[in-house]
Amino acid sequence: MAGSIHYEIYIRKTAPAPWSLLMATEDRAKAIETAEDLLSDRRAAAVRVTKEMLDPDTMEFSSVTLLTRGAPEVKQKRVVAASEAGPRCNGPEDLYSPYAREIIGRVLEDWLGRQGVTAFELLHRPDLAERLESGGTELQHAIQKVAIPESQAVGQPLHDLLRHYQRLSDQTIARLVAAGRRNLFPDLESHSLADIAHRVSASPERGLIMGGVISRALTDIRGGRLRLDRLMDLAERAPMEGSPRALVMVAIEQVLCETVAVRSNLADILGPALDQGATLAAVVHMVAPREIAALIAHDARLALHVPPVSGPAARLGARLEADEFPLLAAALSRMVVRELELPRRLRPNDAPGEIEILRTLAMSLTAAAGRLLTLEEVQSAFVERSKSLVIADFVAAYIQDCETILCEAEHLVRLCENVTGSANKRAAARWLAACVGSLRFESEMRAPGMTPAQKLATLARLQRSVRGALLNERDTEVIGGTIGTIGGMVESQAKLALQLARAPAPIHQKLTLLLRLATGETAPLGPAAERARVEALRLLRAPESRATLAADPVALAPLRTLMQAAGLAGQAAA
Numbered sequence: 048m049a050g051s052i053h054y055e056i057y058i059r060k061t062a063p064a065p066w067s068l069l070m071a072t073e074d075r076a077k078a079i080e081t082a083e084d085l086l087s088d089r090r091a092a093a094v095r096v097t098k099e100m101l102d103p104d105t106m107e108f109s110s111v112t113l114l115t116r117g118a119p120e121v122k123q124k125r126v127v128a129a130s131e132a133g134p135r136c137n138g139p140e141d142l143y144s145p146y147a148r149e150i151i152g153r154v155l156e157d158w159l160g161r162q163g164v165t166a167f168e169l170l171h172r173p174d175l176a177e178r179l180e181s182g183g184t185e186l187q188h189a190i191q192k193v194a195i196p197e198s199q200a201v202g203q204p205l206h207d208l209l210r211h212y213q214r215l216s217d218q219t220i221a222r223l224v225a226a227g228r229r230n231l232f233p234d235l236e237s238h239s240l241a242d243i244a245h246r247v248s249a250s251p252e253r254g255l256i257m258g259g260v261i262s263r264a265l266t267d268i269r270g271g272r273l274r275l276d277r278l279m280d281l282a283e284r285a286p287m288e289g290s291p292r293a294l295v296m297v298a299i300e301q302v303l304c305e306t307v308a309v310r311s312n313l314a315d316i317l318g319p320a321l322d323q324g325a326t327l328a329a330v331v332h333m334v335a336p337r338e339i340a341a342l343i344a345h346d347a348r349l350a351l352h353v354p355p356v357s358g359p360a361a362r363l364g365a366r367l368e369a370d371e372f373p374l375l376a377a378a379l380s381r382m383v384v385r386e387l388e389l390p391r392r393l394r395p396n397d398a399p400g401e402i403e404i405l406r407t408l409a410m411s412l413t414a415a416a417g418r419l420l421t422l423e424e425v426q427s428a429f430v431e432r433s434k435s436l437v438i439a440d441f442v443a444a445y446i447q448d449c450e451t452i453l454c455e456a457e458h459l460v461r462l463c464e465n466v467t468g469s470a471n472k473r474a475a476a477r478w479l480a481a482c483v484g485s486l487r488f489e490s491e492m493r494a495p496g497m498t499p500a501q502k503l504a505t506l507a508r509l510q511r512s513v514r515g516a517l518l519n520e521r522d523t524e525v526i527g528g529t530i531g532t533i534g535g536m537v538e539s540q541a542k543l544a545l546q547l548a549r550a551p552a553p554i555h556q557k558l559t560l561l562l563r564l565a566t567g568e569t570a571p572l573g574p575a576a577e578r579a580r581v582e583a584l585r586l587l588r589a590p591e592s593r594a595t596l597a598a599d600p601v602a603l604a605p606l607r608t609l610m611q612a613a614g615l616a617g618q619a620a621a
Contacts, residue, residue: 052073052098052099052100052101053071053072053073053098053099053188054071054072054073054074054075054078054096054097054098054099054113055068055070055071055078055096055097055099055110055192056068056069056070056071056072056078056081056082056085056094056095056096057069057094057095057096057097058085058090058091058092058093058094058095059091059092059093059094059117059118059120060091060092061092061118062092062093062118062119062120064092065196065199065200066095066196066199067196068154068192068195068196069085070156071099071157071188071192075098075113078096078113079096079113079114082094082095082096082114082116083116086116086117088390089390090389090390091117092117092118093115093116093117093118093119093120094114094115094116094117095112095114095115095116096112096113096114096115097110097111097112097113098110098111098112098113099188101184108188108191135197135201136212136215137215138215138218139215139218139219139222142170142215142219143170143254143255145301148166148167148170148301148305149166150193151166151169151170151189152165152166152305152308154188154189154192154193155169155179155185155189158179158182158185158189160309160311162175162178163268163269163270164262164265165302165305165306165309166305167258167262167301167302167305168262168265168302170219170223170258171223171232171255171258171259171261171262171263172223172259172262172263172266173223173224173226173227173228174227174266176219176220176223176224177220177224179220180216180220186216187213190209190212190213190216191209193212194208194209194212226252226255226259227259231252231255231256231259232256232259232260232262232263233260234263235260235263235264239284240260240281240284240285240295241284241285241286241291243256243257243260244257244285244286244291244292244294244295245286245291247294248289248290248291248294253294254294254297254298257294257295257297257298258298258301260298261278261281261295261298261299261302262302264277264281265277265278265302270312270315271306271307271309271311271312271313271314271315271316272315272316272358272359274306274312275303275306275316275359275360275362275363276358276359276362278299278302278303278306279359279362279363279366281295281299282295282296282299282366282371285299296371296372299372300372300374300375301374303363303372303375304374304375304378307375307378307379307382308378308382313326313330314326316359316360317329317330317333317354317356317360318354321354322393322394322395323386323391323392323393323394324393324394324400324401324404324405324408325352325354325404327383327386327387327393327404327408328352328353328354328404328407328408328411329353329354329356329360330379330382330383331353331383331408331411331412331415332353332354332355332356332364332411333356333360333361333363333364333367333379334364334367334376334379334380334415334419335411335414335415335418335419336356336364336365336367336368337368338411338414338415339353339411339414341414342410342411342414349407349410352403352404352407353407353411376419377419380412380415380419380420381420383408383412383428384420384424384425384428387408387428387429387431387432388428388431388432390434390435392435392441393405398441398444398445398447399445399458401436401441401445402436402445402461402462402465405429405432405436405465406465409425409429409465409467412425412428413425426467429467429468430467430468430471433465433466433467433468433471434468434471436462436465436466436471436475437462437466437471437474437475437478442459442462442478445458445462446458446459451491452482452485452487452488452491453488453491453492453505453509455482456479456482456483456488456509457509457512459475459478459479459482460479460509460512460513460516462475462478462479463475463476463479463513463516463518464512464515464516464517469519472517472518472519472522473518473519473522475518476518476519476522476526479513479526480522480525480526480529483509483526483529483530483533484529488533489533489536492506492533492536492537493533493536493537493540499537499538499540499541499543500543500569502534502537503534503537503538503543503564503569503570503571503575504569504570506530506531506533506534506537506570506571507534507567507568507569507570507571509530509571510527510530510531510534510567510571510572511567513526513527513530514527527571527572527573528573530571530573531571531572531573531574531575531576532573532574533571534570534571534573534574534575534576535573535574535575535578537575538570538574538575538578538579539574539575539578543564543575543579544561544564544575544578544579544581544582545578545582547560547561547564547579547582548561548582548583548585548586554586554592554595554596555595555596555599555606557586558583558586558587558606558609559606559609561579561580561582561583561586562579562583562606562609562610563609564576564579565577565579565580565583565609566609587610
């Protein structure tokens with residue numbers, strides 16, 4: 048942070064876990080509020096907020112703890128293996144690894160954001176390195192944020208690590224500045240990218256050189272969309288094959304991975320108007336265009352929930368489809384999975400829309416499983432996401448626009464269909480069971496309005512939906528039985544089966560209507576269906592009915608399937 052006072056938020060994800068720095072801010076209220084939210088959302092087992100004050104004389108920070116909440120810290124002696132002892136980065140080349148760049152990106156997040164660059168560019172542009180070195184306390188603060196948790200992890204004195212990383216940063220900056228003064232990074236305005244790649248492909252410093260060339264080409268280009276467009280231009284100018292092409296494409300891919308990891312960049316690339324759910328759908332569309340196209344061809348309704356990908360994003364999607372950036376594709380896929388595992392709503396003000404976008408994402412990621420992610424990873428992510436769909440707040444928001452209890456039941460059946468994981472299925476089933484078992488549901492279904500036949504048909508559809516929701520056997524039986532019982536009340540009140548049996552209509556017509564009731568087609572299975580079955584059996588056993596049916600085989604033929612489904616096969620004469 049640029050100021051002399053800032054606030055740091057530390058978390059422990061589990062009780063035995065060590066403290067790890069999550070973020071730093073100059074806003075005290077924001078720091079405390081964020082910590083409280085992390086704890087209440089169960090994203091951390093414990094949180095701590097510290098106030099960091101810079102001593103202008105020594106240029107060192109002193110720390111005061113403002114807040115510590117959550118699970119008590121488990122004190123245990125740290126045994127450090129010999130292989131873990133000492134700093135994790137010992138030379139400038141170690142800072143160029145993906146692991147080190149990730150840490151640099153995290154501890155210098157604010158500074159990099161203000162510059163509009165990535166950690167990769169910082170390590171390959173002399174002007175950025177000099178700017179960071181001369182920019183005040185940013186570098187010292189970043190070193191502290193690295194050294195403190197590492198000291199706790201490996202058991203090395205903090206001051207030793209601080210001095211080590213200060214020397215390492217000085218060496219890295221000096222090396223990079225010296226490379227710039229040697230004109231190691233040619234300007235693409237006067238040199239061909241392909242020629243540079245061919246010329247340096249055998250150099251021991253080829254990675255540093257090409258990284259510098261690509262980073263220099265991004266100078267003064269800000270915003271995810273413009274930067275992506277520029278990177279795609281560079282990819283088009285890469286050599287056609289061999290190690291020179293790989294040299295260029297690897298450097299581009301590393302910048303891409305770090306660029307899209309920044310939320311604001313991704314929003315700029317895909318469209319700032321997209322909510323979180325639509326953004327994830329657009330990412331999947333970009334990473335797996337073939338699979339998405341196949342799904343939309345099968346079900347055109349999916350196109351309503353999958354935003355189109357255009358411009359630089361479409362250019363990138365074409366290269367991802369050609370498997371040119373496998374690390375980026377994997378990173379984007381993992382990002383989608385991570386977002387799904389968080390409790391944050393994908394469509395905060397649209398609970399039914401949340402169900403729809405999750406269904407779309409589930410189908411899309413499952414279709415792409417095996418190429419980008421394993422099926423187990425996809426399933427695990429949606430099991431975790433489903434936990435947020437069965438809590439009281441979400442369920443209340445999901446059914447709040449329903450004007451009838453029947454509408455609520457239909458919504459809850461859809462909820463049951465779309466959650467995954469046995470525990471989540473059971474939780475959703477409890478909501479549905481409470482709904483259909485309520486006095487309001489019974490009263491509404493027995494109240495005037497729809498005809499008895501319409502009520503029974505509605506209950507039959509609801510019951511079939513319950514059976515199709517893949518709940519466990521017991522929940523399916525209990526909920527389906529409750530619906531069947533209410534159907535029995537409706538039928539008993541109207542005496543529909545008896546009326547049909549006695550109606551002055553042809554025998555085959557009466558049998559058709561009764562058998563449709565008996566098989567669960569137009570009435571729920573249960574007492575109503577059973578009474579219809581009894582009346583159908585009575586008709587079938589009547590001598591005049593047998594005679595009529597025997598005399599008209601054509602009329603009997605369509606009834607055979609229904610009779611078999613109702614368990615009445617063989618009751619009528621052939």
